[in-house]
Amino acid sequence: MADKDDVFDVVVIGAGPVGVTVAARAARGGLSAAVVEERLAGGECEYYACIPSKALLWPMELAAEVDRMPGLHLRGPIDAPEVLARRDETVSHHDDGHAVNVIEKFPATFVRGHGRLAGPLQAEVATAEHGTRTLRARHAVVVATGSKPAIPALPGLAEARPWTNREATSVQQVPKRLVVIGGGPVACEMSQALHSLGAEETTMLVRGERLLTQAEPFAGELVARSLRESGIDVRFGRSVAQVERPVPGGPVTVHTDDGARIDADEILVGTGRRPAVDDIGLETIGLRVDGPLEVDASMRTTAVADGWLYAVGDVNGRNLLTHMGKYQARVCGDVIAARANGTPDEAPGLRDTADDRGAPQVVFTEPQVSMVGRTEARARADGFNVRTVEYDIGEVAGAVVRGVGYTGRAKLVVDEDRRVLLGATFVASDLADMLHSATIAVNAEVPLDRLWHAVPPFPTVSEIWLRLLEQYGL
Numbered sequence: 001m002a003d004k005d006d007v008f009d010v011v012v013i014g015a016g017p018v019g020v021t022v023a024a025r026a027a028r029g030g031l032s033a034a035v036v037e038e039r040l041a042g043g044e045c046e047y048y049a050c051i052p053s054k055a056l057l058w059p060m061e062l063a064a065e066v067d068r069m070p071g072l073h074l075r076g077p078i079d080a081p082e083v084l085a086r087r088d089e090t091v092s093h094h095d096d097g098h099a100v101n102v103i104e105k106f107p108a109t110f111v112r113g114h115g116r117l118a119g120p121l122q123a124e125v126a127t128a129e130h131g132t133r134t135l136r137a138r139h140a141v142v143v144a145t146g147s148k149p150a151i152p153a154l155p156g157l158a159e160a161r162p163w164t165n166r167e168a169t170s171v172q173q174v175p176k177r178l179v180v181i182g183g184g185p186v187a188c189e190m191s192q193a194l195h196s197l198g199a200e201e202t203t204m205l206v207r208g209e210r211l212l213t214q215a216e217p218f219a220g221e222l223v224a225r226s227l228r229e230s231g232i233d234v235r236f237g238r239s240v241a242q243v244e245r246p247v248p249g250g251p252v253t254v255h256t257d258d259g260a261r262i263d264a265d266e267i268l269v270g271t272g273r274r275p276a277v278d279d280i281g282l283e284t285i286g287l288r289v290d291g292p293l294e295v296d297a298s299m300r301t302t303a304v305a306d307g308w309l310y311a312v313g314d315v316n317g318r319n320l321l322t323h324m325g326k327y328q329a330r331v332c333g334d335v336i337a338a339r340a341n342g343t344p345d346e347a348p349g350l351r352d353t354a355d356d357r358g359a360p361q362v363v364f365t366e367p368q369v370s371m372v373g374r375t376e377a378r379a380r381a382d383g384f385n386v387r388t389v390e391y392d393i394g395e396v397a398g399a400v401v402r403g404v405g406y407t408g409r410a411k412l413v414v415d416e417d418r419r420v421l422l423g424a425t426f427v428a429s430d431l432a433d434m435l436h437s438a439t440i441a442v443n444a445e446v447p448l449d450r451l452w453h454a455v456p457p458f459p460t461v462s463e464i465w466l467r468l469l470e471q472y473g474l
Contacts, residue, residue, distance in 0.1 A: 008034045009340055011123050011137040012144055013115040013280065016043020017322055018313035019144030020103060021329035022336075027106035029337020034135050035108050036115035036125050041099035044146055044166075045322040047091045052169040053189055055087040057364045060196040061430060064366050068403030068429075080174055080197040087169075094170075117141065117281030121308050124281070139340040140308050142332065143293065143301075144325075145280055147273040147314035152181070156243035160252050163268040165190070174198040175265035179254050181240060183211040185363045187270030188223055192365055194268075195232050203233040203262055205240060205254070212369060216376065216425045218390075218409050219369045223427075226366055243267065275315045285309070292317025299332035310336065319359050358423075358442035362432040367408055370435040373423030373442040376413050385416045389471040393428045396467060397459035402429075410464045414472065420445040426464070434462055448474060 010026045012019045015037030023033040040047050059078050066072045092098060103110045113127035121137045149164035151157065162181075168190045178199040180191045183206035195202040204227070211220035211227075211234075227234050235256075242255040254262045275292045282289060287303055293311035294302045295318070301309045312332050313325030363369040379386045393399055394407030408428025415422050424438035441451055452474045456462040 006034075006134060007136045007138065008032045008109065009138045010034070010140050010142060010336055011135045012036065012142045013117075013123060014043070014142075014144035014146060014313075014315075015041040015099070015103065015110070016144060016146050016313070016325075017045055018043070018146070018325035018329045019142065020099070021326045022142050022144060022310075022312055022333045023103065023108045024106050025330055025333025026337050027108055029334065029341065031139070031337055031340055033106070033108040034111055035103050036111045036113065036123065036135070038112070038114040040094060041096040041103060041110065046099070047094055048166040048169050050322055052087050052091050053165070053193065054364055055090040056083060056169065056193040056197065057189060057366075059083050060192060061364075061366050061368075063196070064429060065403065068405050070404060078196055083197060084172065091170075111135070114279075116279065117143075117284050117309075119284050120306060137308070140310055140336045142299075142310045142312055142336075143280060143315055144312045144329070145276040145315050146325075147320060148276050148278075149269065150272045150274045151269055152240075152271055154240045154243060156245070157240065157267075157269070160243045160245035160267060161248065162243075163266055165270070167266075168194065168268050177201040177264040177266075178203070179252070179262055179264040179267045180204045180270060181267065182206070182270035182272075183208060183213070183220075183236075184270055184272060185212070185361075187268070188212065188227070188363060188365050190268060190270065191232055192227065192230065195230060200231070201233075201264070202231075203264070204235065205238045205256060206234065206236050207239050209236050212363060214375075215363070215369055215371055216411055218411070219363075219371070219425060219427045222367055222409060223363070223365050223369065230366075273314065273320055275317055277315060297331075298335040299328050300335075321359060321361055324359050358439055360435050360439045362435060364432070367427050367429045368432050369425070369427050370432050370438075371423070371425040372435060372439045373421065374413055375423055375425070376411075379413050379415070379422045384422060386422070387414045387416045387472075388412065389414070389468050391464060391467045391471055393426070393431075393461060393464055396461060396463040398461040398463055399428070401459060402461070410468060412468050412472070414448065418445070419448045421448070421451075428461065431461060437462070437465070448472065 009031035010033040012023050012035045015035045023035045026033045100110050111125050113125040115123050115125045118124040123135045125133045165186050174197045180187050211224050239257045241257045244253045252264050252267050293316050295311050295316045299310045299312045301311050310332050312328045314320045358373045360372040376388050390411045399406045411425045413423040421442050452469050456465050
């Protein structure tokens, strides 16, 4: 029998931004919560992904802005040691004391150790100080263990100990020669960031024929052009045949399927992620899965009949984006609190809308790729009566004053039957903050005739909205 101090209303396994948000919402609803984390409280995004990668990318973007503006000149190359030092500050030098304090102020109980399910409404935590500690939940256990990099089964790759986002974002010495496998967000962002910081010979091996395949085709084309103009060697249609690294930590040789040989100091894999469901005790409740945990609209797992197990964030495979995981967490925490308190759990408004209708995403390359909702291809595949409009961002007055050569492309995907937006994509430098207006339009299904009355200020790049609606015929 667990000690009374180890009984909580909710037990959350995982203290990344998703698990922490669940605990915060549950505590706000009057419930007691325990949050279990083996590594750093704050999670992958805080220390090895979203935050440090943007700290590495922002200097590159600023340098590009300066380069476009007559009268401004960089005094020299980007100072890599200074950038890396600032990156270390943004991740609190991998000290999670502040994150733990935030959790405890909810209030919630933070438990350091490896958490596993140990039967219905129960979790075991292997702690360094007290051995195995058993936590019992009165109402719910929430799995928020996130995801892990997917390393493809290529000959010699695993043995070469390739970098993933973790090593790339926490780099202390930038390699001169770098091979990057993949063409998605991690591969594109880190190729540009590390190249700008000193990886002079950066080679990207992309199995397909374009970058960023989940975006509109023109997005990948514009990013590929920028990569190549900066000196990055982007090779499409190329796969890895063999990887060799005779000496651990020494040089690596990559052989491609066309017979080419690439010698490098490091190899980085950016080929996607998989749910972190290994060794979390699913077998103790009769589950055998190696993929995402399926959930309903409240994030409750559909495979557990009693309805006490929830899975939130990357681990459920719905949207592998931090902000979408936190959105799910707010839904989940509120639902658990409502059910525990015996109140109706269908809160006013639209629940679980953004997951399926309008998840925003930004790829922080130069240029940035900002997109929300469906692409044209996805909308047509989903059976909508689609019409699209596109416009050159460089043609609006706000772009002209941003400097010489400031350009990009924007596209709207319209449901012609209802005259509402299904999706929007903007590709241009430093334009990510404009995406939220599109997110509102997509998720709230604002009619285009009404959207036309949202007048953009002059002269800003946001005038692209007016130009797009004019292209549509309004």
